[in-house]
Structure formats: structure tokens, C-alpha cells
Amino acid sequence: MQGKLWTVREVLSWTTDRFSQVGLESARLDAEVLLAHALDVQRVGLYIDLDRPLDDAERDRYRGLVSRRLQREPVAYLVGxxxxxxxxxxxxxxxxxxxxxxxxxxxxxxxxxxxxxxxxxxxxxxxxxxxxxxxxxxxxxxxxxxxxxxxxxxxxxxxxxxxxxxxxxxxxxxxxxxxxxxxxxxxxxxxxxxxxxxxxxxxxxxxxxxxxxxxxxxxxxxxxxxxxxxxxxxxxxxxxxxxxxxxxxxxxxxxxxxxxxxxxxxxxxxxxxxxxxxxxxxxxxxxxxx
Ligand SMILES: C[S@@+](CC[C@H](N)C(=O)[O-])C[C@H]1O[C@@H](n2cnc3c(N)ncnc32)[C@H](O)[C@@H]1O
Missing domain, CATH: 3.40.50.150 (Vaccinia Virus protein VP39)
Incomplete structure (x- = not known):
């Protein structure tokens, strides 16, 4: 996720694949909940503009959440x-x-x-x-x-x-x-x-x-x-x-x-x-x- 401009669609797809690879059962749902939390929107709000790019602060926030989820912290703790x-x-x-x-x-x-x-x-x-x-x-x-x-x-x-x-x-x-x-x-x-x-x-x-x-x-x-x-x-x-x-x-x-x-x-x-x-x-x- 470094360097390039990532859109909502791309980060959701990338994270879903990554979560699936490590065996997370609800990979897509987890990705959506964490991204909605990082962007401070409702989950459904992600679909309003799937081609919206993330700014640097949003991407950093999301990356932190993804890496903690990969350490197997429950989603509920990550979003509080x-x-x-x-x-x-x-x-x-x-x-x-x-x-x-x-x-x-x-x-x-x-x-x-x-x-x-x-x-x-x-x-x-x-x-x-x-x-x-x-x-x-x-x-x-x-x-x-x-x-x-x-x-x-x-x-x-x-x-x-x-x-x-x-x-x-x-x-x-x-x-x-x-x-x-x-x-x-x-x-x-x-x-x-x-x-x-x-x-x-x-x-x-x-x-x-x-x-x-x-x-x-x-x-x-x-x-x-x-x-x-x-x-x-x-x-x-x-x-x-x-x-x-x-x-x-x-x-x-x-x-x-x-x-x-x-x-x-x-x-x-x-x-x-x-x-x-x-x-x-x-x-x-x-x-x-x-
Ligand atoms: C399975 S959790 C359930 C928490 C909550 N009731 C729920 O349904 O989500 C069990 C809770 O019992 C508490 N607990 C464990 N041993 C206990 C004891 N001897 N006396 C009182 N609470 C205890 C734990 O600290 C924990 O908060």
C-alpha cells in the first residue's frame, strides 16, 4: 500500500485477498468494517464512491488497523x-x-x-x-x-x-x-x-x-x-x-x-x-x- 494512490475499491480488494490468505473467515466484511472506521463513514457509505482515493492520513489509519487485524486482534476491539x-x-x-x-x-x-x-x-x-x-x-x-x-x-x-x-x-x-x-x-x-x-x-x-x-x-x-x-x-x-x-x-x-x-x-x-x-x-x- 506504499507510494501509489489507492481507491476505496482497490484497498477493499487488496485487503480482502490478504485477509483470506491468512485464513480470516469474514475477510471482506472485516475489510469493510475497518475501512469504514478509518474513513469515519458508515459501511454502506463506502459504496457511494468506490473510486474515491484515500488521502495519506486515511491510508495510514487504515494500514494500522489492517496490520493489527493480521495479528488477530478482534475487529470489535479495533473499532471499539x-x-x-x-x-x-x-x-x-x-x-x-x-x-x-x-x-x-x-x-x-x-x-x-x-x-x-x-x-x-x-x-x-x-x-x-x-x-x-x-x-x-x-x-x-x-x-x-x-x-x-x-x-x-x-x-x-x-x-x-x-x-x-x-x-x-x-x-x-x-x-x-x-x-x-x-x-x-x-x-x-x-x-x-x-x-x-x-x-x-x-x-x-x-x-x-x-x-x-x-x-x-x-x-x-x-x-x-x-x-x-x-x-x-x-x-x-x-x-x-x-x-x-x-x-x-x-x-x-x-x-x-x-x-x-x-x-x-x-x-x-x-x-x-x-x-x-x-x-x-x-x-x-x-x-x-x-
Ligand atoms: C464470558 S465473560 C461474559 C461477559 C458478559 N456477561 C457477556 O455476556 O458478554 C465472563 C465474565 O465473568 C467475569 N468473571 C469471571 N470469574 C468471575 C467470578 N468468579 N466472579 C464474578 N465475575 C467473574 C469475567 O471477568 C468476565 O467479565
Whole structure:
């Protein structure tokens, strides 16, 4: 990309080829998103004038982004944003990049919340805050609390809470230890905690290794943190009827459903599939008499 005048069409074509050569699956899309970011236009804006040449500053900005993408930095970190439930969320290397499958958790949480008025909602391991912010925005009558072990992650969550002008109270700490003593129980507790087994580390796409390890990996086949949460959760759920909603990994849902039953979250235990048809989310509620 040195020396000559490059047009939008040419840089898109060059970058798509280069990204494809190194095995990036969405090569054209990545090229478009990064170029739109470098030129400060919408993606569709690139097509208004494909023969527009890039000036030096634009070319330098774009080249920097391309070289970081070739180092396998996720596109969301490069542009500083990812859409979730049709809202833009600030993201950077302090938090997991929001995944579309987490929309299944939010969708099911909103269904469960139909049974509540002014519900108390807790999001454990909030990361960028996507679950807490979305539930607060979709259910303005809810009182939403969110926690994370990572103070760095909570800074990103706080920025997203402010951006979307919702009320979410944030606390740092390990699972329920983050909560102030005397915090009343919750009608719904949602969590997308780390669930990737340590053993899978070497077989993962390089992009995942750029994300915070504490957001991805857990001992015990990936379920160590989820198991600790399930064992402790019933003391923090309203009784009866308090709902637990967990996103877990492929192949983990049946074991997690059993964990819920064993922990007494035994009413209506259900495994929900994501948009790809994969089992992703497990929910259950405290039964009457619990
Ligand atoms: C898979 S990421 C999910 C982030 C966000 N909820 C989402 O869906 O995009 C897991 C989050 O849990 C946090 N976490 C890991 N262990 C934790 C623990 N013991 N207590 C609280 N949060 C924890 C991580 O810091 C990370 O932000």
C-alpha cells in the first residue's frame, strides 16, 4: 500500500485477498468494517464512491488497523464497539467481545421477567455490561445490579451504562461476595460466566487468546465458576419463584441442568437453543416450598 494512490475499491480488494490468505473467515466484511472506521463513514457509505482515493492520513489509519487485524486482534476491539440487541456497546481488550448467542439468554430472561412487576435483577460476570444494560433498557421498571471479578471490566460496563442512560448498580468481586451484605434477594439472576475448558486453549482461534483469559477459561472442564455460582445461588433468589438463567458451552447444558436440580432450582428446568439451533442456555426457578 506504499507510494501509489489507492481507491476505496482497490484497498477493499487488496485487503480482502490478504485477509483470506491468512485464513480470516469474514475477510471482506472485516475489510469493510475497518475501512469504514478509518474513513469515519458508515459501511454502506463506502459504496457511494468506490473510486474515491484515500488521502495519506486515511491510508495510514487504515494500514494500522489492517496490520493489527493480521495479528488477530478482534475487529470489535479495533473499532471499539460491538452491537448487541440492536444497541452499540463500547468494548476493548478488558472485556469479552459480546457474542450473538448471548441474545438467547437475554431473550429468555425477558420472557421470564413477564411474570414480575418491578423485578430485582442480578447479572453476575457482567463484562461489558450487555446483559444488565439490555435488561435495564427493556424493563425500565427493573432494579438491576451487575457484578464482575474484574475492576477493569466494570469500567467498560460503567461506560455502557452511562451511554445507554440506564440505572445499573455495579459491584466488583467474586460471584455473590461482590454484593453488599443485606442485599435483598433477586427475582432473576442471569450469568454468562467463563465456561471454556483450559484443555481447549490450544485448539482455539487466535482471536480468542486476545480476549481476557478470566472471561473465557475455567477449571473443571470449564464449569468450575458455574458450579460455584449454582451452589451458592439459592440464598440470593426470591422464594418461591426466583429464576436462574445461565449461558454455558456446547455439550455442558445437560450437566448444568442436573446441577440446578441438585441445588434445588428444580422448577421448570429448561435448556434453550440459540439461533443456530445449539443448546446454550439453562434456566430454572426455586419451587414453592423451597
Ligand atoms: C464470558 S465473560 C461474559 C461477559 C458478559 N456477561 C457477556 O455476556 O458478554 C465472563 C465474565 O465473568 C467475569 N468473571 C469471571 N470469574 C468471575 C467470578 N468468579 N466472579 C464474578 N465475575 C467473574 C469475567 O471477568 C468476565 O467479565
Amino acid at each position: 464497539e460491538r452491537e448487541f440487541w440492536s444497541r452499540p456497546f463500547a468494548v476493548d481488550a478488558r472485556v469479552l467481545v459480546p457474542r450473538p448467542e448471548t441474545e438467547t439468554l437475554v431473550e429468555q430472561a425477558l420472557v421470564a421477567l413477564r411474570d414480575f412487576t418491578a423485578p430485582r435483577v442480578l447479572d453476575v460476570g457482567t463484562g461489558s455490561g450487555i446483559i444488565a444494560v439490555t435488561l435495564a433498557a427493556e424493563r425500565p421498571d427493573a432494579r438491576v445490579v451487575a457484578t464482575d471479578l474484574s475492576a477493569d471490566a466494570l469500567e467498560v460496563a460503567a461506560a455502557n451504562v452511562a451511554r445507554h442512560e440506564v440505572e445499573v448498580t455495579l459491584h466488583v468481586g467474586d460471584l455473590f461476595e461482590a454484593l453488599p451484605s443485606q442485599e435483598p434477594p433477586f427475582g432473576l439472576i442471569a450469568a454468562n460466566l467463563p465456561y471454556v475448558a483450559m484443555a481447549e486453549r490450544d485448539s482455539l482461534q487466535p482471536e480468542l487468546l486476545v480476549e481476557p483469559a478470566g472471561a473465557l477459561f475455567a477449571e473443571d472442564g470449564g464449569l468450575a465458576v458455574v458450579k460455584r455460582l449454582v451452589r451458592a445461588v439459592s440464598a440470593h433468589l426470591e422464594r418461591p419463584g426466583g429464576v436462574l438463567m445461565l449461558e454455558v458451552g456446547l455439550g455442558q447444558t445437560r450437566e448444568v441442568a442436573r446441577l440446578l436440580m441438585d441445588a434445588g432450582i428444580s422448577d421448570g428446568v429448561t435448556v434453550h437453543r440459540d439461533l443456530a439451533g445449539l443448546e446454550r442456555v439453562v434456566s430454572g426457578r426455586l419451587p414453592v416450598g423451597a
